Amino acid sequence: xxxTLASYSVPEHHVKQYTxxxxxxxxxxxxxLGPLVTRGSYRGEKIQLVNFIGPVEFVERTxxxxxxxxxxxxxxQRWIVGSEWDAAVLVDRLDLLKMIYDxxxxxxxxxxxxxxxxxxxxxxxxxxxxxxxxxDGATDVSFPAADTVLHGTTGLTLAKLRSLRKxxxxxxxxxxxxxxxxxxxxxxxxxxxxETTVQSADYxxxxxxxxxEVSTFMGFNFVPYESNGTGYGIPSHADSGTxxxxxxxxxxxxxxxxxxxxxxxxxxxxxKNNIKQIHGTFTAGATRVExxxxxxxxxxxx
Numbered sequence: 001x002x003x004t005l006a007s008y009s010v011p012e013h014h015v016k017q018y019t020x021x022x023x024x025x026x027x028x029x030x031x032x033l034g035p036l037v038t039r040g041s042y043r044g045e046k047i048q049l050v051n052f053i054g055p056v057e058f059v060e061r062t063x064x065x066x067x068x069x070x071x072x073x074x075x076x077q078r079w080i081v082g083s084e085w086d087a088a089v090l091v092d093r094l095d096l097l098k099m100i101y102d103x104x105x106x107x108x109x110x111x112x113x114x115x116x117x118x119x120x121x122x123x124x125x126x127x128x129x130x131x132x133x134x135x136d137g138a139t140d141v142s143f144p145a146a147d148t149v150l151h152g153t154t155g156l157t158l159a160k161l162r163s164l165r166k167x168x169x170x171x172x173x174x175x176x177x178x179x180x181x182x183x184x185x186x187x188x189x190x191x192x193x194x195e196t197t198v199q200s201a202d203y204x205x206x207x208x209x210x211x212x213e214v215s216t217f218m219g220f221n222f223v224p225y226e227s228n229g230t231g232y233g234i235p236s237h238a239d240s241g242t243x244x245x246x247x248x249x250x251x252x253x254x255x256x257x258x259x260x261x262x263x264x265x266x267x268x269x270x271x272k273n274n275i276k277q278i279h280g281t282f283t284a285g286a287t288r289v290e291x292x293x294x295x296x297x298x299x300x301x302x
Contacts, residue, residue: 019264031116032225033123036181037254038289042082047137050078050255050289079137082259082285083122087114090269091276111280115262119284121232123256124183124225126286127247127294128235144291147171151243151298155191156184161218164248164297171292173250175219180295182248183225183234187301192217220248242301253293259283 040050054076059069089110131141149163168180215222227233235245260283268274288294 019262031119031123032223033120033183034116034256036223037123037249037251037256037286040080040255040257042080042257042259047079047081050080050257050287051076076290077133077135078141078255078287078289079132080255080257080285080287081132082257082283084260084281084283085118086279086281087111088277088279090272091266091278107278111262111264111278115280115282117232119256120225122284123254123286124232124234124247126288127249127254128245128296129288131288141288141291143288143294143296147291147294148296149298151239151300153240153300155301156188156246156297156299157191158195158218160297160299161220164295165218165220167295168248173293178250179216179219179221180248180250181221181223182297183223183246185226185234185244185301186224187244188246188299189222189224191299192222236301244299244301246297246299248295248297250293253288253290254286255289256286257284 057071059071061069089107091107128143130143133139133141147167149160149167152160154160164182165175169175173180225234234247237243237245260281262280262282264278264280266276266278269277
């Protein structure tokens with residue numbers, strides 16, 4: 001009897017190898033934003049607490065036998081909520097199913113790309129979202145309006161970068177040791193390419209007109225980020241046109257957490273004439289951890 005999709009049983013070690021392959025390429029070629037934020041792994045409840053403390057201040061000792069002067073530390077808590085994410089696809093070719101364990105299988109790359117896009121979306125959605133704080137996570141913390149550079153009916157300009165850099169310094173981010181990231185679409189990249197100063201080799205050691213990109217300028221690392229047709233790109237709002245809300249951050253300002261690593265199963269779908277289904281699932285969440293380390297620059301788009 002000829003072997004069919006319905007009768008073929010995928011060996012368990014092939015499923016494990018396929019899962020391992022997807023995890024490996026996801027780690028090596030993961031999402032855009034994941035490597036640019038802090039990360040953590042959690043177990044148990046899907047709601048976890050992220051703690052951080054404020055700066056420590058030293059005080060002058062004025063007497064030899066005086067009482068110890070205590071410094072009051074600011075303890076801040078933010079809650080991260082994990083959500084479960086699933087992807088399921090049907091396999092209608094027996095030859096591809098038999099080679100599912102091969103690292104070059106198209107299903108490896110398809111699941112890698114899908115998981116990477118979702119990880120990016122999870123982080124992007126939380127840049128300006130309401131964060132949860134307090135002892136039991138009942139306190140809402142909105143994104144501070146004061147940490148926004150308004151669009152002023154223009155795109156991304158040199159003047160906005162200067163205002164942004166000034167604002168970041170006022171929030172006591174030490175730019176000697178860290179370069180903020182700024183996510184931009186092709187519109188904002190094109191805005192900067194039109195700036196004479198950005199084009200000039202006298203101001204920019206990385207010449208953007210050679211490859212048509214702006215990777216770093218004025219102490220910012222530019223992160224190209226498009227929606228890729230999924231509809232989950234950099235957020236925007238309407239104000240006499242489309243205004244792109246580009247996030248600007250240092251890694252300590254955002255946190256991405258995972259609970260269950262990517263798990264994959266391959267089995268029959270009785271409701272689909274027993275055709276094989278590949279099902280993947282993982283649990284993850286993100287939150288803005290520390291205000292004054294995440295900013296917004298509004299850019300008008302044409």
